[in-house]
Amino acid sequence: MSIQFDITMRPEIRLDAKWLKTDLKRLLYRDGLAELWNEMVRDGEIVGSFSDGLVNAAGVIARKGLSNFTLIIHTSYIHIDTDYILFQRESGHYYCNMGVLTCPCCNGICGPQNGCNCGPCQKLDEEEAARTNVSVEKRKSAEQIMDSWLWGSQPSICDLTTCINLLIKEQRKLCYEVANSTLSATRLRQRLVVARRYFTALSRHKPQETKDVSTTSKPTAKLQKMYNNQP
Numbered sequence: 701m702s703i704q705f706d707i708t709m710r711p712e713i714r715l716d717a718k719w720l721k722t723d724l725k726r727l728l729y730r731d732g733l734a735e736l737w738n739e740m741v742r743d744g745e746i747v748g749s750f751s752d753g754l755v756n757a758a759g760v761i762a763r764k765g766l767s768n769f770t771l772i773i774h775t776s777y778i779h780i781d782t783d784y785i786l787f788q789r790e791s792g793h794y795y796c797n798m799g800v801l802t803c804p805c806c807n808g809i810c811g812p813q814n815g816c817n818c819g820p821c822q823k824l825d826e827e828e829a830a831r832t833n834v835s836v837e838k839r840k841s842a843e844q845i846m847d848s849w850l851w852g853s854q855p856s857i858c859d860l861t862t863c864i865n866l867l868i869k870e871q872r873k874l875c876y877e878v879a880n881s882t883l884s885a886t887r888l889r890q891r892l893v894v895a896r897r898y899f900t901a902l903s904r905h906k907p908q909e910t911k912d913v914s915t916t917s918k919p920t921a922k923l924q925k926m927y928n929n930q931p
């Protein structure tokens with residue numbers, strides 16, 4: 701369920717032209733909406749836990765670097781027997797694998813798994829840091845608090861009210877998730893995201909044709925006047 705809510709929109713300027721040509725009416729039809737939505741996912745304009753890599757400002761797909769680490773597990777106490785299991789974890793930086801670096805410490809390639817990353821990829825790191833900072837504020841659940849009272853001292857009135865408020869908050873969140881995961885709500889959200897994408901392109905678009913028209917129309921008007929004034 702959370703996959704649906706955990707999406708981020710990343711409207712890319714380079715795709716604005718394509719969006720301006722899009723017929724916005726398509727989002728009112730089921731197939732059209734699905735196509736537009738899927739296109740945004742494919743272009744990396746909708747990002748979530750489902751997406752494999754992000755498109756950086758240079759238009760290249762960047763993925764999180766992986767670093768190896770070994771977990772040592774002692775399988776037996778009598779015979780000293782250890783298993784070395786190789787794991788991979790994300791190194792925390794995005795890499796695009798392009799040879800764009802100029803720093804003296806690396807081989808010039810952004811990634812693939814560790815080391816320096818290029819400017820556009822660093823931007824992705826920053827974006828993600830900003831995103832996670834917002835969602836990080838996780839607190840104890842009401843259930844955990846109540847469990848802690850089981851063998852602890854008697855909770856104060858203040859503790860009780862905080863816990864009740866927390867319970868209400870949790871219920872509200874649950875209701876929100878239930879109401880927003882219905883088919884109609886999902887479609888509505890998708891329509892709004894697609895419409896927002898279109899209007900983002902429209903707001904960034906600086907129309908040049910109208911300027912050209914106004915400058916070209918003046919001489920013709922003048923000519924026409926001259927023509928009319930002629931006897």
Ligand SMILES: [Zn+2]
Nearest residue numbers: 796810818821
């Ligand atoms: Zn890069």
Ligand SMILES: [Zn+2]
Nearest residue numbers: 803805806816
């Ligand atoms: Zn470097």
